[in-house]
Amino acid sequence: MAVERTLPTSEAQDLLDLTRGIADKELAPRAAPDEEAGAFPRDVFALLGRSGLLGLPYPAAYGGGDQPYEVYLQVVEELAARWLAVGLGVSVHTLSCFPVAAYGTDAQRADLLPDMLGGAQLGAYCLSESHAGSDAGALATRAEPEPGAVPAPRAGAAEAGPDAEPAGVPEAPGYRITGAKSWITHGGAADFYTLFARTGGPGSGREGISCFHLPAATPGISADPPERKMGMSASPTAVVRFEDVRAALESRIGAEGQGFAIALAALDSGRLGIAACAVGVAQAALDLALAHSRERHQFGRPIGDFQGLSFLLADMATQTAAARELYLAAARRRDAGRPFATQAAMAKLFATDTAMRVTTDAVQVLGGAGYTRDLPAERLMREAKVLQIVEGTNQIQRMVIGRALAREARTTEGPAGR
């Protein structure tokens, strides 16, 4: 059932029409078989790139779509409703582009963004480590600044092999990066990695972290075999290793030590993408359950006519609609240039918990058939679970919201309590 949307412009309407067309024809038929086979649909991302869907919230000057988050997120929702691996992939890619787009120099943006936003390059976001998940500020991947300019070796004719560097070109100082990143969506499949690593010494805390943009082909970068996950098998999640990787100075995004602030700012926006994905999954589950409740007859009536199921469906629809409005409200704050981090956390928390509940209820509505792999209900339920975990567990979201409440209470508290 197509969701009726209020969109700000006719071009947004056209964009959503384009998205639905691609989602129905190219995503929906492949979701079940490709998830079963664990096949990453790189070709689908290429198509989305050609169609202009991989850089929607970024400036048109760099190949983006110049769309507000209110519109971009509804595109993500439509994609996720047909196939979460693709919807989430678009959200993660968009997140990976954020540091260069928001904190890159003009030269970095002009150099990097066209391929990133045009879909030629698929991105991955490397923040978490095995011992630094929720506590991302404790990350240990090291980016060691190189001392001064390193003159390139002046190879004599006798020693110069075919691989010798061109003589006499001085190499500017950069960084040597060593460490491992965990739970990386598109790990091993991405064309570039947005990496957060420690440029300060041990114990430098959050202020010692910097952000880097590294092509996946950079020597020393490798990925482990993908994790064997409960769902989303078509989307590779892997440990990405950095072994004495040389990063040029120009690959650093923002100032040294600014990395953690960049990471958190990126995640504020990324969480809205996860919320949109969750609403897409919930909507897909609701549509499936509703259709089944009309087709399936017991006791001579469609089972949806029984109050027990009718009320269940009513709750599923209400929660899904509320989750959509919550992420849209946060998105509109972002689009208006107002603070939105707390609202983004609320949207992520509510939408992903809703997706879990609605997909579980959808399995219940479908009964025994819902528990089989012949129908997508059980897959949607497995997919919903990961959304409560990624880009800040829902416990972390509550922490973010709780801290904001306490902060607000402190600033509004007068001597008389008000």
Add this chain to the structure above:
Amino acid sequence: MNIVVLVKQVPDTATERKLSSDDNTLDRAASDGVINELDEYAIEEALLLKEKHGGEVTILTMGPDQATDSIRKALSMGADKAVHLVDDALHGSDALQTAYALSKALGTLEFDLVVLGSESTDARTGIVGAALAEYLGLPQLTLAGKVDVDGQAIRIQRATDYGHDVVEAQLPAVVSVVEKINEPRYPSFKLIMQAKKKPVAKLSAADAGIDTALVGLGNAATETVDFAPAPPRAAGTVIKDEGDGGVKAADFLAEKKFV
């Protein structure tokens, strides 16, 4: 090489399609209008030829005002401009009249090649391409599954029951395509935005030099005298296998003259 693609707006085959009981013509309000599917293949082939040989791709549509939506869609696939032949006098025109009217509209354009889908999903006469070529006095290359242009020569593979014929002609020519010719592209968001600014020229019957005494429902050579919805599908035959299922299935097929 300048190419004109003929694009027809048809009712979406995914929705219920009806004729209007007033005059037995299509009830356009009853369902959403979309580009005739085979015309999307025609647009794609024209764009591929343009990418190879240069020139411009122009969309030509005959139809009422709401056909504008389909014109925009065609432009958002990458066509350069469009001509919309729209006139109340054309309402109810049959296939021959449509071919005549399109030939007159084409007379106002400069082109080397006309490409169209080999039939529409609504009327399905499949003769407009051939009739149009006759009106224009141009070679007709119909049912093309492959098109190659080399200088002034155009060569197609014409799909047949036994495989294909290779047919060659000199430009300008009219080519109708079948769906195996290519895979139509999706529009991109950027092209959708650009399409809003691309020129769409409206052409009346008078502008095109169409003799209105020759077109429209009242002057049509063919007339739809009655219509009926397709009968609902009858329930299938269930054969229960009690050791003789194979024989029963064979008997069923023989009875229906399948074997």
